[in-house]
Amino acid sequence: MKALILSGGKGTRLRPITHTSAKQLVPIANKPIIFYGIEAIRASGITDVGIVVGDTEAEIRAAVGDGSAFGIRVTYIRQDAPRGLAHAVKVSQGFLGEDTFVMYLGDNLILDGITPLVEEFRRDRPNSQILLARVPHPEEFGVAELDGDRIKRLVEKPKEPKSDLALVGVYMFDATVFQAVKAIKPSARGELEITDAIQWLIDKGHTVRPHVIDGWWKDTGKLEDMLEANRIILDTLVPRTDGTIERSDITGKVVIEAGARVVASSVRGPAIIGKGAQIENAYVGPFTSIGDGVIVRGSEVEHSIILEGASISDIGGRIESSLVGRNVSIYRSQHKPRSFNFMLGDRSEVGLI
Ligand code: TTP
Numbered sequence: 001m002k003a004l005i006l007s008g009g010k011g012t013r014l015r016p017i018t019h020t021s022a023k024q025l026v027p028i029a030n031k032p033i034i035f036y037g038i039e040a041i042r043a044s045g046i047t048d049v050g051i052v053v054g055d056t057e058a059e060i061r062a063a064v065g066d067g068s069a070f071g072i073r074v075t076y077i078r079q080d081a082p083r084g085l086a087h088a089v090k091v092s093q094g095f096l097g098e099d100t101f102v103m104y105l106g107d108n109l110i111l112d113g114i115t116p117l118v119e120e121f122r123r124d125r126p127n128s129q130i131l132l133a134r135v136p137h138p139e140e141f142g143v144a145e146l147d148g149d150r151i152k153r154l155v156e157k158p159k160e161p162k163s164d165l166a167l168v169g170v171y172m173f174d175a176t177v178f179q180a181v182k183a184i185k186p187s188a189r190g191e192l193e194i195t196d197a198i199q200w201l202i203d204k205g206h207t208v209r210p211h212v213i214d215g216w217w218k219d220t221g222k223l224e225d226m227l228e229a230n231r232i233i234l235d236t237l238v239p240r241t242d243g244t245i246e247r248s249d250i251t252g253k254v255v256i257e258a259g260a261r262v263v264a265s266s267v268r269g270p271a272i273i274g275k276g277a278q279i280e281n282a283y284v285g286p287f288t289s290i291g292d293g294v295i296v297r298g299s300e301v302e303h304s305i306i307l308e309g310a311s312i313s314d315i316g317g318r319i320e321s322s323l324v325g326r327n328v329s330i331y332r333s334q335h336k337p338r339s340f341n342f343m344l345g346d347r348s349e350v351g352l353i
Pocket residue numbers: 006007008009010011012013014024052053079081082083084085087088105106107108191221
């Protein structure tokens with residue numbers, strides 16, 4: 001059995017972060033999201049992994065390499081444009097051949113992993129197995145209508161959902177899916193939809209088995225979902241201090257990586273302070289990931305993800321529920337007249353008090 005990780009896409013909901021980098025590489029608890037997927041795949045015993053890439057190919061390659069660091073072998077598959085999840089399957093036929101495979105969306109996180117689900121699929125050999133989870137806003141997802149344990153219908157982002165069962169970003173298929181992805185036509189939004197391909201399998205009488213999962217799962221396409229994922233994953237960390245702490249209070253689950261310095265500060269976990277980060281006269285509150293080399297000085301940060309190399313100095317307020325990009329600098333300006341000075345990328349968002 002092989003695996004296919006989808007790591008192309010447009011990432012419009014995460015701009016401006018995705019203007020300059022791949023959303024699958026945004027770190028959750030200081031680890032790129034896609035690494036969690038790779039680890040879940042490896043844990044299920046699969047080592048032959050295709051990664052579908054688009055414009056951010058170079059960056060994904062630099063992060064994942066040939067896969068040997070994870071104990072897998074990676075083949076990169078270029079998708080010329082984000083033409084839909086079913087299109088990603090179509091362009092991967094050469095790599096997948098006649099094998100069964102698990103398709104994993106590179107921005108999804110499943111806390112309990114996929115091992116029992118892959119084992120079930122291997123044992124029972126349906127043509128496809130899809131995972132479903134109950135969600136509060138099904139209109140944002142592909143939604144399944146069930147009739148007992150049979151799928152009646154799948155609809156992509158329905159205006160009036162007939163159930164609260166959303167399609168989780170992990171699917172299993174055998175080679176029959178290639179007939180489906182070739183038969184379907186692009187949807188109204190111009191994409192080859194995986195929901196249409198699965199519906200085709202159902203309509204043609206192939207076996208598509210639904211599996212409702214009850215563990216925690218997240219599609220991290222939006223900021224609030226990233227922050228939630230960060231919250232959940234930070235809570236699973238085992239506290240550890242490899243850096244130095246001077247005149248500071250550290251409470252709760254906190255990881256302080258090598259080379260990091262926490263001076264005259266208060267850190268309340270769950271939180272992670274990345275390698276070489278400097279926290280001085282600062283407060284780092286619960287559910288915060290501070291990236292490598294970040295500086296937080298004379299400032300307060302809580303429930304946020306701060307990417308590597310960013311610096312936050314003397315801002316005199318608390319940053320909350322925020323995602324701050326790589327090498328961003330936020331500081332109190334000494335210039336007169338007193339004014340806000342910005343240099344913000346397209347589609348940046350700033351909330352002032
Ligand atoms: P989505 O989050 O559905 O799409 P997107 O990445 O284009 O984001 P947005 O809706 O905010 O514009 O994609 C799910 C995953 O699949 C994600 O990791 C990107 C990947 N993907 C591809 O690899 N190829 C594609 O053609 C599409 C649509 C997505």
